[in-house]
Amino acid sequence: MQERAVWSRHVTAGARLAGDRGVDVAVVLACLALTAFAVKTPWSPLPGPVVATAGVLASAAMWPRRRAPLVAAVAGSIGFALAGNPGTVLVGLYTGARYAPRRKVWLCGVAACAGYVGWSWLDRQRLLWDDFVFAPLGVGLVILVGMYLATRDALLDASREQTRRGEADRSMREEQARAAERTRIAREMHDVLAHKVSLIALYAGALELHAGTDTRLKEGTALIRVTAREALAELRDVLGVLRTTADQSPTSDGSASVEPVDYRLADLTALVDASAHAGHPVELHESAGPLPAATARVVYRVVQEGLTNAHKHAPDALTTVTVARADDGGVTVTVHNDLGATPLDLPGSGVGLVGLAERIRLVGGSLHAGPVTGEGGWQLRAVVPWLDSGAAGMQAVDARAAASPRPADAGAS
Secondary structure (H helix, E strand, O other): OHHHHHHHHHHHHHHHHHHHHHHHHHHHHHHHHHHHHHHHOOOOOOOHHHHHHHHHHHHHOOOOOOOOHHHHHHHHHHHHHHHOOHHHHHHHHHHHHHHOOHHHHHHHHHHHHHHHHHHHHHHHOOOOHHHHOHHHHHHHHHHHHHHHHHHHHHHHHHHHHHHHHHHHHHHHHHHHHHHHHHHHHHHHHHHHHHHHHHHHHHHHHHHHHOOOOOHHHHHHHHHHHHHHHHHHHHHHHHHHHHHHOOOOOOOOOOOOOOOOOOOOHHHHHHHHHHHHHOOOOEEEEEOOOOOOHHHHHHHHHHHHHHHHHHHHHOOOOOEEEEEEEOOOOOEEEEEEEOOOOOOOOOOOOOOHHHHHHHHHHHOOOEEEEEEOOOOOOEEEEEEEOOOOOHHHHHHHHHHHHHHOOOOOOOOOO
């Protein structure tokens, strides 16, 4: 869209330049024709060569009149005084009034009046009272016409520039919306798919440990683990594509649509139970009670990210999930896992904790992740404010998070 707008402006500017050049050629030819009449008639008492020279020079000065309007105005006045050619003085005066700076337009008027008085003196060898009445009136009328057209051109140019900027701003907003939605989709894919794939790898590891002497079962579970690892690697590549390529399926406002999901306590319990059923020892301690939809969604994502990291790095270690009310009325979420002996060889997507920290920062909370000093293991702790804004509010938060990413204080999973 921007390239088409630039091309359109170039085409318009080229057409205007060609039209202006055509007008300038016609003006010069018309002034030369009037000069020929001035020599033949004659319109001035001066000798023919003087009239012809003055007329030709004044006519030639009309060619660069748009770049040098004051020169055109003065040359036209001199040509009128010496050759009696009214075309040069009218064109020069009009050019000065339209293209010269406003503070210098009066100089063009003075030059035109002087040219008229000079021609009248040379023609009649005296000045009449009407020379001081009709000359200023005519000069003033031409100046008014030129200044009016100059003002109209300035307004039209300002209107076109405003329209161009509006189109550029709209195009930029549409592109930002697409980029924000791509980042949002990438975050949702990481939150959901990475967790599910890590559960598959965890199930496979548990089956492989209990396979005993069954070679086929061991090979099958090992294949599942390898496939899960490859799936996470491909997921990482997909997330990179979503961040760098244009969306191919825009909606009416230029962006894709991902409906927000509201998570409740039952979903959180099911999330923890899924890890426990996969063989990962997980305990849930929940004392916060019912949560608003927006707060529950952030809490769910924190727990999901914490369990995903625990699956990867400590699948055999005890993990404790605690959800409680904070002193300031918000919710404190803690996911703590002990040291693990056999971490799973699963790649990270690079957007886990970074995106989660930005999401929590935008809602006014905080996130800290790191090893537990003295106790061993790893802890993910988030403080989420009480957000009674509904799913629509969280959707706006997601869009802002995707549009203005900032480095978080925790590493990516």
